[in-house]
C-alpha cells in the first residue's frame with residue numbers, strides 16, 4: 760500500500776536525524792521539504808521568527824493548535840525552560856500518529872502533551888483535564904477558519920491573561936482575514952506583523968503576534 764507524505768517525512772527524520780537531537784530533526788524535515796516533498800510545516804524562515812518569539816516570551820505554558828507532523832512542536836519544546844509544558848492539539852489521527860514519533864525521535868516527549876481531537880471541543884476542557892490556569896503563549900497553525908472562533912473561546916474560558924501572546928501562522932497564505940481584522944482592530948490586543956514567506960517557497964506569508972491586554 761502507498762505511504763503517505765507524513766510517513767515519508769517521518770522516514771526522513773529516522774534516516775537523517777540523530778535521536779535526542781531536536782535541531783537535527785528540524786534540519787532533516789526542512790531538507791526533506793526543500794528537496795523531496797513540500798509539506799505544510801511552519802518551515803525554517805518563519806521558524807526562526809517563531810524561535811525568537813518563544814525565547815522572548817520564555818513561556819511556562821504553551822498551547823499549539825495544529826500539530827501536523829510535530830515540526831513546530833519540536834522547535835518550540837526544544838526552547839522551553841525545564842518544567843514548562845507544551846500542549847498540542849491535532850484533529851487528524853494520522854497526523855497525530857506521525858507527530859508522536861517525530862517528537863519522540865527528538866527526545867521531547869516529556870515536555871509535550873499531544874491531544875487528539877477538535878480544538879473547539881478541547882479548549883473548554885483545558886483547565887479541568889490538564890490543570891492549566893492560563894497560557895503564556897498560543898501558536899495558531901490549525902484550520903484557518905478556526906483561528907478567530909478559537910480565540911474567542913480561549914478568552915471566554917479564561918485561558919488568556921494580561922500579557923498572553925498569540926502567534927498565528929499563515930495570516931497571508933492561505934490567509935485568515937477575519938482573525939487578522941479582529942486582532943488588529945480590537946482594543947484588547949496589541950498586534951504586530953512579521954513578514955516572511957510561505958514555507959519552502961517565495962510566496963509571501965507571515966506571522967501575526969498579538970499580545971492580549973486583558
Ligand SMILES: O=C(NCCNC(=O)c1cc(-c2ccc(F)cc2)cc(O)c1O)c1cc(O)ncn1
Nearest residue numbers: 799800801825850851900901902903928929932933
Ligand atoms: O489540514 C489540516 N490541518 C492543517 C492546518 N494547516 C494548514 O492547512 C496549512 C496550509 C498551508 C498551505 C499553504 C498553501 C497551499 F497551497 C496549501 C497549503 C500552509 C500552512 O502553513 C498550513 O498550516 C487538518 C486536516 C484535518 O483532516 N483535520 C484537521 N486539520
Ligand SMILES: [Mg+2]
Nearest residue numbers: 801900928929
Ligand atoms: Mg501553517
